[in-house]
Amino acid sequence: MAQEVKMIKKKLDAIAFDTRFNFNIDPKPIRDRRLETCSYVYEADIIGRESDLEKIVGVLLDPIVQQNVSFLPIVGMGGLGKTALAQLVFNNARVKNAFPMRLWTCVADENQESLDVKAVLGKILASANKGHMKNEGCTMDGLQSQLREQLAGKKYLLVLDDVWTENSEQWRILTQFLMGGERGSWIVVTTRSKKTTRIIVGDSPRHELQGLSKDNSWCLFKRVAFGSQHANPPEDLVKLGEDIVVRCANVPLAIRVVGSLLYDQDKHKWLSVQKLGLAKVDGSKDGIIPILKLSYYQLDTPLKCCFGYCAIFPKDHRILKLELIRLWMAQGYIQLDGRHLNMEDVAEEFFSILLQRCFFQDVGKDEEGGIQSFKMHDLMHDLAQEVVRKEICIVNTINGEVDKKVRHLSVFNTGSSSLSFTKTHIRSFLSLDDKIGVSCVGALLANWKYLRALFLKDSEIESLPGSIGELIHLRYLDLSNNKNLEVLPEPITKLHNLQILNLILCSSLKELPKDLSKLVKLRVLDLSECNVLSYMPRGMGKLTCLHTLNKFVVGDTRSNKELFSGLEDLKALRNLKGFLEINIPFTNTGVNAGMKNGGREGGCLGNKEHLKQVYFNFSGEEGKGRVEYNEAVMGELQPEPNLEIFLLSDYHGVRMPCWPMEDKLASFLPNLVSIVFCRCPYLQYSGQLRLPLLKTLAVNNCPNLIATLQCPALEDLTLINFNKKFELVSMRSIESKEFGEAIPSGIPASSSSFSYDIGLKLREVETDNVAWLKTLLMGVVKLIIRKDNEVESLGEAREMFCSSSSSLKFLVIYDCYKLKSVVFGGLEHLTALETLEIYKCPNLSLEEVEREDGMPWQPIHHTLCTLYLDCLPRLVDLPNWIQYLTSLKNLMIKDCKGLESMPNWMSKLTSLELLKLLHCSERLNERCRPSTGEDWAHIQHIPLNDIPSVYRNKDLGAETE
Numbered sequence: 001m002a003q004e005v006k007m008i009k010k011k012l013d014a015i016a017f018d019t020r021f022n023f024n025i026d027p028k029p030i031r032d033r034r035l036e037t038c039s040y041v042y043e044a045d046i047i048g049r050e051s052d053l054e055k056i057v058g059v060l061l062d063p064i065v066q067q068n069v070s071f072l073p074i075v076g077m078g079g080l081g082k083t084a085l086a087q088l089v090f091n092n093a094r095v096k097n098a099f100p101m102r103l104w105t106c107v108a109d110e111n112q113e114s115l116d117v118k119a120v121l122g123k124i125l126a127s128a129n130k131g132h133m134k135n136e137g138c139t140m141d142g143l144q145s146q147l148r149e150q151l152a153g154k155k156y157l158l159v160l161d162d163v164w165t166e167n168s169e170q171w172r173i174l175t176q177f178l179m180g181g182e183r184g185s186w187i188v189v190t191t192r193s194k195k196t197t198r199i200i201v202g203d204s205p206r207h208e209l210q211g212l213s214k215d216n217s218w219c220l221f222k223r224v225a226f227g228s229q230h231a232n233p234p235e236d237l238v239k240l241g242e243d244i245v246v247r248c249a250n251v252p253l254a255i256r257v258v259g260s261l262l263y264d265q266d267k268h269k270w271l272s273v274q275k276l277g278l279a280k281v282d283g284s285k286d287g288i289i290p291i292l293k294l295s296y297y298q299l300d301t302p303l304k305c306c307f308g309y310c311a312i313f314p315k316d317h318r319i320l321k322l323e324l325i326r327l328w329m330a331q332g333y334i335q336l337d338g339r340h341l342n343m344e345d346v347a348e349e350f351f352s353i354l355l356q357r358c359f360f361q362d363v364g365k366d367e368e369g370g371i372q373s374f375k376m377h378d379l380m381h382d383l384a385q386e387v388v389r390k391e392i393c394i395v396n397t398i399n400g401e402v403d404k405k406v407r408h409l410s411v412f413n414t415g416s417s418s419l420s421f422t423k424t425h426i427r428s429f430l431s432l433d434d435k436i437g438v439s440c441v442g443a444l445l446a447n448w449k450y451l452r453a454l455f456l457k458d459s460e461i462e463s464l465p466g467s468i469g470e471l472i473h474l475r476y477l478d479l480s481n482n483k484n485l486e487v488l489p490e491p492i493t494k495l496h497n498l499q500i501l502n503l504i505l506c507s508s509l510k511e512l513p514k515d516l517s518k519l520v521k522l523r524v525l526d527l528s529e530c531n532v533l534s535y536m537p538r539g540m541g542k543l544t545c546l547h548t549l550n551k552f553v554v555g556d557t558r559s560n561k562e563l564f565s566g567l568e569d570l571k572a573l574r575n576l577k578g579f580l581e582i583n584i585p586f587t588n589t590g591v592n593a594g595m596k597n598g599g600r601e602g603g604c605l606g607n608k609e610h611l612k613q614v615y616f617n618f619s620g621e622e623g624k625g626r627v628e629y630n631e632a633v634m635g636e637l638q639p640e641p642n643l644e645i646f647l648l649s650d651y652h653g654v655r656m657p658c659w660p661m662e663d664k665l666a667s668f669l670p671n672l673v674s675i676v677f678c679r680c681p682y683l684q685y686s687g688q689l690r691l692p693l694l695k696t697l698a699v700n701n702c703p704n705l706i707a708t709l710q711c712p713a714l715e716d717l718t719l720i721n722f723n724k725k726f727e728l729v730s731m732r733s734i735e736s737k738e739f740g741e742a743i744p745s746g747i748p749a750s751s752s753s754f755s756y757d758i759g760l761k762l763r764e765v766e767t768d769n770v771a772w773l774k775t776l777l778m779g780v781v782k783l784i785i786r787k788d789n790e791v792e793s794l795g796e797a798r799e800m801f802c803s804s805s806s807s808l809k810f811l812v813i814y815d816c817y818k819l820k821s822v823v824f825g826g827l828e829h830l831t832a833l834e835t836l837e838i839y840k841c842p843n844l845s846l847e848e849v850e851r852e853d854g855m856p857w858q859p860i861h862h863t864l865c866t867l868y869l870d871c872l873p874r875l876v877d878l879p880n881w882i883q884y885l886t887s888l889k890n891l892m893i894k895d896c897k898g899l900e901s902m903p904n905w906m907s908k909l910t911s912l913e914l915l916k917l918l919h920c921s922e923r924l925n926e927r928c929r930p931s932t933g934e935d936w937a938h939i940q941h942i943p944l945n946d947i948p949s950v951y952r953n954k955d956l957g958a959e960t961e
Contacts, residue, residue, distance in 0.1 A: 048216030076209035079253030211250025224259030330476035469494035541572030577610035586620030839870030
């Protein structure tokens with residue numbers, strides 16, 4: 001009996017938890033809305049669509065098509081993978097070659113009765129201009145005129161994804177603007193609606209997408225449900241799995257959702273899902289919704305709340321992971337469970353579960369593979385909207401109504417202009433891509449007293465009303481990108497529940513409230529790009545919950561009287577983790593700062609084991625006391641051994657007091673993977689750099705640093721204006737290298753064996769000394785020659801070019817004033833070169849490089865894909881050797897005022913996909929004007945011509961800056 005009572009109490013607690021967050025399940029019909037899609041897809045993620053792909057590609061490439069523009073709908077129920085199939089078609093190699101212009105537009109029209117033709121035209125035009133053109137404020141006439149000009153005479157493929165309109169008149173208006181393409185152009189439309197299909201093509205052929213085959217369905221299910229064991233799944237689960245796949249009716253999304261639900265579960269769980277009423281998917285209106293609901297109902301209550309909250313983001317919004325989990329925390333959905341030390345870890349686990357269960361998809365990752373953002377499938381987003389009912393509302397220009405039951409509100413596309421700020425129990429207000437305006441802020445603060453999350457990003461706020469202090473429930477305040485905000489009002493320190501304060505890109509912010517220490521629950525204080533912040537308020541050491549603080553200002557730019565102001569506060573912040581920039585300004589007041597340390601213990605960073613990256617950023621005037629000041633402060637900032645990235649700039653000290661640097665760096669900071677020394681003119685160091693894990697080392701303008709480098713894992717090396725005694729020893733895995741003026745004594749030019757050693761895996765070189773390149777042998781992939789004011793010919797680098805003939809893929813030459821010739825210096829040996837960029841070389845002339853056969857660089861004729869010529873005043877004619885570049889895809893010419901025409905042999909460049917002529921002569925623009933220009937016939941075959949007409953030159957130029 002006691003056990004039963006315990007179970008009942010647990011269920012009641014769960015119900016109470018649901019009620020607490022006001023999320024209720026209701027059988028209200030799901031609205032058909034979706035996230036905006038893009039044209040890219042990972043082919044490995046798609047199974048069993050080879051036949052569909054071949055059929056559609058065959059239709060698009062049919063040579064007997066007579067119409068200028070034809071339509072092909074892809075129609076099928078939600079979850080079949082219409083968008084994924086369209087993405088495969090769009091990125092197919094044969095399709096790319098056949099259609100010089102390819103455009104992708106997600107329509108996602110929410111109202112079947114109405115289609116926003118102007119908005120769709122704007123999206124198509126943005127796609128035609130690679131997303132760079134801004135169409136805000138354009139009239140319908142302006143949009144259609146620009147679009148007609150873009151499509152005129154070109155064979156194009158346009159994908160209109162997720163079309164729902166059943167309004168034939170609005171569809172006719174839209175398509176009349178798309179009829180200017182060359183014969184063989186196609187518009188592919190994806191839709192769930194058969195009525196929409198009839199409006200588009202009548203009784204003409206369409207591609208009706210079916211479910212996967214039985215074998216492919218089973219293959220997909222095994223991959224998701226069994227993971228690494230999919231090749232040999234447990235026998236007792238195979239029969240169960242086959243039955244479950246049948247119930248999924250071969251619909252890929254249903255298979256993924258159920259498979260992810262069963263992943264890593266025992267047989268009992270599989271049986272319970274099977275018996276729980278897993279209804280077979282059919283072609284009814286509900287489609288696979290019952291299966292999605294089944295997966296949702298299997299979530300724990302806090303996870304249900306976290307998933308439902310995602311409905312606050314608009315349909316075309318890429319959701320930032322970090323932002324979302326902080327919003328979960330602000331709403332109280334995240335509670336410590338005894339297994340984790342902090343809420344962030346719990347939230348991360350929640351996110352991972354929802355991702356693994358296929359509630360989230362299309363993740364965006366950073367360079368290190370960490371997830372930064374994601375999207376939701378349209379049906380998943382619909383499910384989130386259903387489970388939250390009327391408690392979440394998105395407001396735009398079309399929908400300005402806010403129900404009294406709404407608890408979480410977001411606005412975009414000037415939706416704030418239609419808001420009425422009556423007294424309600426709003427808990428979240430997110431201003432997304434919408435300038436809410438200063439006048440609305442006061443009304444908002446006066447009426448919405450129950451806010452827990454308030455986003456006022458990019459709202460042009462110059463000051464916040466003092467009434468902000470009355471939002472006593474507020475946990476998350478985001479004021480990012482309010483560039484005119486100089487100070488925060490003191491009443492903000494009354495927000496005793498505040499956990500997260502984002503001030504990113506508040507570039508005018510000069511100071512923080514003096515009583516900031518009252519915000520004792522603050523966990524995140526993001527001051528990124530708050531570069532004029534003059535000091536930190538005293539008492540910040542009381543913020544012991546703070547774990548994210550990315551900027552700390554030591555002292556006070558107004559005075560050096562209190563040299564160590566704030567250092568004790570910094571020492572008390574034991575829970576800081578991740579990255580910290582420490583700004584140490586100096587004002588020339590004549591104070592002998594170095595004498596004020598007294599008997600301090602120091603070690604202000606020594607108790608922060610989770611702090612992995614530190615940037616010591618010194619600044620200020622030259623003057624008496626700066627050396628002592630810098631050294632005194634640096635002596636207090638010895639970091640923990642766990643430090644991985646160390647950056648130091650503008651340090652004027654001669655040494656680092658109390659730091660065991662000389663010959664002990666490996667034991668002092670054994671985990672370092674990156675070190676950067678920049679503009680440290682007096683810093684002296686003459687020990688060994690023995691760091692077995694170090695991958696990146698940069699030394700820039702530090703003439704007194706002398707070291708013997710022994711870092712076997714080094715991959716990236718930058719040495720600019722360094723001491724010639726800086727020695728490089730035993731580096732067998734260098735990946736990247738950038739050298740400045742000096743030649744280190746550790747690389748004798750006569751020692752070819754040593755050059756072979758350090759160049760064995762060399763990948764990137766940047767240098768301002770071409771003569772030095774002879775010391776490099778083998779394996780260079782990217783070479784940047786910049787600001788060498790002595791070199792006249794690349795002949796000095798012949799040895800390097802010869803030794804890297806089969807590896808060098810990228811060659812960039814810029815700001816070389818005396819350079820006159822770039823050929824016959826070893827470049828003729830390059831057999832792998834893919835990209836050549838030459839710019840800001842005023843004395844370089846390309847026409848004098850011809851040989852008798854006109855082909856000075858014959859080895860690169862079949863490899864060079866990109867040629868970029870910029871700011872070459874002596875370029876008056878394109879050199880003839882360009883016509884032999886059979887693999888050339890991109891030709892970009894900018895700021896070459898002497899170039900006035902295109903040669904007739906341009907028509908030979910059949911592989912060319914992009915031609916850009918920017919900021920060149922007006923005569924060249926006139927000669928290349930579409931249809932009427934004298935040179936148009938030579939270049940009209942090129943798919944993407946970014947050639948501004950005279951009247952458009954100014955606009956396009958501004959966009960490319």
